[in-house]
Amino acid sequence: MEIKSAVFVTSLPRYGDFPGRGLPQIAVAGRSNVGKSSLINALCRVKGLAKTSSTPGKTRLINVFLINNSFHLIDLPGYGYAKVSKKEQESWGQMMGEYFDKAETLKSVLHLVDIRHEPSEGDRQMNAFLYGSGLPFIVAATKADKLSRAQRGxxxxxxxxxxxxxxxxxxxxxxxxxxxxDKLLTRLEEALHTPAPTKEPEE
Ligand SMILES: Nc1nc2c(ncn2[C@@H]2O[C@H](COP(=O)(O)OP(=O)(O)OP(=O)(O)O)[C@@H](O)[C@H]2O)c(=O)[nH]1
Ligand SMILES: [Mg+2]
Structure with a gap:
């Protein structure tokens, strides 16, 4: 897949209607500061498309980007940022719960983890949630430039x-x-073209 166009659509404090809703989606999830917004910019090759910051907790809203006029990339707010209040943590949980509930056209979750660190409690919870929900997901290990080949191994x-x-x-x-x-673009293309898993009929 080539990315020919990438535009910001909207920021949502909670998941709801927005222009173009219904197109396939790929969501980017991961700990605060892991590099979600940077990945979106590098993938799309548009500087400043998604706001990045060296201070964790920059993305507190659900940011929607339209790619190739055909699918949405969703920059989700990060988890595991120590400095947020209990109330903010709860509102994060609500926001995410609502998102995963309502995003019917979500094709895959791109779960980012920092290549330098053993996955955190939050990373493992996200992973357990993904397995439990049956959503397809792709793991990418960010900041690979910070490790030598041996450390990476x-x-x-x-x-x-x-x-x-x-x-x-x-x-x-x-x-x-x-x-x-290149690898990630190939994986995303596969995800976008995989038919949605059929839901088990409810009892
Ligand atoms: N060396 C290196 N630094 C990176 C990479 N990706 C992100 N960073 C840096 O990590 C910091 C956080 O990046 P963001 O993209 O804002 O992280 P985020 O996951 O969107 O963070 P929140 O919005 O707070 O959840 C910034 O200082 C980036 O420059 C990478 O691949 N390599
Ligand atoms: Mg961000």
Whole structure:
């Protein structure tokens, strides 16, 4: 897949109607500061498309981007940011719960983890949620530019074990060098073209 156009659509304090709703979606989830917004910019090759910051907790809204006039990339607010109040944590939980409930056209979740660290409690919760929900997901390990080959070789199995995926299924990613871009675009294209899993009939 090539990205030919990428435009900001809207910021939502809670998931609801917006122009173009109903197109397929790919959501980007992960801990605060893991590099979700940077990944969107590097993937789309548009500087400043998604607002990034070295201070965690920058993205507090659900930001929607339209790609190639054909699908939406969703920049979700990050979890695990220590400095937010209990009330804000609760509102984060509500926002995400509502999003995953209502996003009927969600094709896949791009779950980002930092390649340098053992997955956090929040990372493992997100992973458990993804497995439990049956949503397809792709794991990408961000900030790969910060590790040597040898360090990376050590970390990939650690990430894989914690997230119950195969090491070779994790996409090493760097928003600085562009590493992982082709691989990720291929994976996203596959996700977009996979028919939605049919829901079990409710009892
Ligand atoms: N070296 C390096 N730095 C990165 C990479 N991706 C992001 N960063 C840096 O990490 C910091 C956080 O990046 P963001 O993209 O704003 O992170 P986020 O996940 O959107 O954070 P929230 O919106 O707070 O949830 C910024 O200082 C980025 O420059 C990467 O691949 N390599
Ligand atoms: Mg962000």
């Amino acid at each position: 050590k970390m990939m199995p650690v990430l894989a074990r914690n997230l119950a995926v195969q090491p070779w299924d994790i996409v090493p990613w760097s928003s600085q060098t562009g590493e992982g871009r």
